[in-house]
Amino acid sequence: MRMRNKYKKPTSLNCYAGSRYRFSLVVCSFIGCLVMLHFYFLNQSQHSQHAVMRMNNEHPFYRDLVEVEDENIKIPPPRKRSPRAIKRKPKRPTTLIEEFLDESSQLRYLFFPSQRTAIDPTKDAGNESLYYHPGRIWLDTDGNPIQAHGGGILYDDRSRTYYWYGEYKDGPTYHAHKKAAARVDIIGVGCYSSKDLWTWKNEGIVLAAEETNETHDLHKLNVLERPKVIHNKNTNKYVMWMHVDDVNYTKASVGIAVSNSPTGPFNYIKSTRPHGCESRDMTIFKDDDDMAYLIYSSEDNSELHIGPLTQDYLDVTDAMRRILVGQHREAPALFKHEGTYYMVTSGCTGWAPNEALAHAAESVMGPWETMGNPCVGGNKIFRLATFFAQSTFVLPLHGFPGIFIFMADRWNPADLRDSRYVWLPLLVGGPVDRPLDYSFGFPLWPRVSVYWHKRWKLPYKWSGKK
Ligand SMILES: *[C@@H]1O[C@H](CO)[C@@H](O)[C@H](O)[C@H]1NC(C)=O
Ligand SMILES: *[C@@H]1O[C@H](CO)[C@@H](O)[C@H](O)[C@H]1NC(C)=O
Numbered sequence: 132m133r134m135r136n137k138y139k140k141p142t143s144l145n146c147y148a149g150s151r152y153r154f155s156l157v158v159c160s161f162i163g164c165l166v167m168l169h170f171y172f173l174n175q176s177q178h179s180q181h182a183v184m185r186m187n188n189e190h191p192f193y194r195d196l197v198e199v200e201d202e203n204i205k206i207p208p209p210r211k212r213s214p215r216a217i218k219r220k221p222k223r224p225t226t227l228i229e230e231f232l233d234e235s236s237q238l239r240y241l242f243f244p245s246q247r248t249a250i251d252p253t254k255d256a257g258n259e260s261l262y263y264h265p266g267r268i269w270l271d272t273d274g275n276p277i278q279a280h281g282g283g284i285l286y287d288d289r290s291r292t293y294y295w296y297g298e299y300k301d302g303p304t305y306h307a308h309k310k311a312a313a314r315v316d317i318i319g320v321g322c323y324s325s326k327d328l329w330t331w332k333n334e335g336i337v338l339a340a341e342e343t344n345e346t347h348d349l350h351k352l353n354v355l356e357r358p359k360v361i362h363n364k365n366t367n368k369y370v371m372w373m374h375v376d377d378v379n380y381t382k383a384s385v386g387i388a389v390s391n392s393p394t395g396p397f398n399y400i401k402s403t404r405p406h407g408c409e410s411r412d413m414t415i416f417k418d419d420d421d422m423a424y425l426i427y428s429s430e431d432n433s434e435l436h437i438g439p440l441t442q443d444y445l446d447v448t449d450a451m452r453r454i455l456v457g458q459h460r461e462a463p464a465l466f467k468h469e470g471t472y473y474m475v476t477s478g479c480t481g482w483a484p485n486e487a488l489a490h491a492a493e494s495v496m497g498p499w500e501t502m503g504n505p506c507v508g509g510n511k512i513f514r515l516a517t518f519f520a521q522s523t524f525v526l527p528l529h530g531f532p533g534i535f536i537f538m539a540d541r542w543n544p545a546d547l548r549d550s551r552y553v554w555l556p557l558l559v560g561g562p563v564d565r566p567l568d569y570s571f572g573f574p575l576w577p578r579v580s581v582y583w584h585k586r587w588k589l590p591y592k593w594s595g596k597k
């Protein structure tokens with residue numbers, strides 16, 4: 132950042148200083164360019180050396196994670212149509228995205244594999260044990276599909292247990308009115324516990340919908356999305372933040388609930404418009420110094436806002452920064468690696484998948500710079516559609532710095548309860564990424580990569596059987 136000013140200022144000044152300075156301007160710019168190039172390559176080679184050291188690490192599973200896995204999906208020939216139908220609506224080539232959104236597509240099984248392929252961690256799966264299969268139905272220890280959509284994970288130090296919270300959507304999908312998006316009435320926030328991040332026990336609905344009181348935020352005809360839970364050391368409470376809205380998404384608020392136990396029940400406190408602004412997709416992030424932050428889509432989803440929570444995590448403070456202004460991003464998922472903050476977001480296209488972007492910042496309050504699409508592998512359409520899923524959370528893998536689990540939702544708007552989970556390895560490192568934002572290339576960030584895999588698993592250390 133400092134470099135930018137140093138070389139930019141003299142240039143713009145000289146531009147207006149007359150021909151006398153023109154020669155020295157050219158020389159100065161040339162030297163400036165050389166210096167910048169030097170730093171650029173120095174920076175780049177440092178980063179890639181770093182990355183190589185990482186990848187040669189003693190854990191062979193690094194190799195499996197970063198293996199680029201392609202997908203070659205052929206779009207089937209169009210179904211036979213009557214000459215009349217063809218005349219009415221001329222045939223045009225379909226895209227994979229259209230096939231994905233088409234409930235009667237012949238390719239549906241690729242995106243929403245049948246019950247027959249469900250992952251059942253309670254059955255002895257032999258060598259398939261502990262493998263994630265993005266997109267397949269994932270059963271809990273009772274044999275029911277996990278209901279934790281738009282979720283996030285809390286690691287509880289004391290019980291050494293992972294808790295996965297998300298929207299419990301096991302109800303019928305319908306449209307509230309002609310123009311409304313597909314929805315399921317609020318049932319509540321589901322909670323699942325696990326030691327190995329693969330076998331999940333249903334801990335029940337830890338925050339339930341309100342059945343009768345129509346003025347209550349959580350009345351079943353309203354909206355509850357993206358619940359996230361963090362623990363407050365000082366108050367020893369588990370604090371949940373979520374997006375609460377009315378059926379038409381005009382309330383645009385956050386809701387806050389609190390519990391003494393990770394498995395609830397959570398007591399709903401209130402909803403609020405943080406900093407007096409609209410708040411739709413959101414997440415909370417707890418930093419190493421126990422400061423927590425709320426990040427939310429605002430101003431008609433055109434920008435994100437970020438601000439610290441109060442000490443007890445039950446409210447926001449007055450401080451707020453507008454970030455990624457005009458970029459129209461939602462579904463934020465924040466994480467931190469070696470002192471740098473990262474975020475993955477999606478575009479705003481309702482239930483339809485779109486392209487993810489990675490962002491980075493030296494300070495959590497910004498400025499945030501946008502890097503490229505983090506997706507690696509699959510095929511081009513897979514990468515442009517975030518593997519047909521939308522970010523919801525990024526979970527650090529304890530003991531493996533630089534490796535994270537990217538958690539995303541493959542929404543099924545025809546039957547939202549049957550939305551699937553896409554969990555993939557996310558790695559920070561490797562060749563540097565160039566910010567897409569206007570920038571002289573300083574600072575350059577290590578690349579954030581989400582690798583596509585049909586199946587993959589965590590290192591042996593994570594096995595419950597160790
Ligand atoms: C798992 O075991 C089955 C049967 O023993 C075998 O056919 C399959 O190839 C194995 N898969 C892997 C990934 O090792
Ligand atoms: C209904 O909910 C509102 C808002 O939470 C609350 O103020 C009111 O007391 C509730 N009414 C009943 C009858 O519980």
Ligand SMILES: *[C@@H]1O[C@H](CO)[C@@H](O)[C@H](O)[C@H]1NC(C)=O
Pocket residue numbers: 308377378379
């Ligand atoms: C939502 O919008 C529809 C159509 O504009 C309207 O009929 C309905 O009353 C609205 N409902 C709420 C709760 O705002």
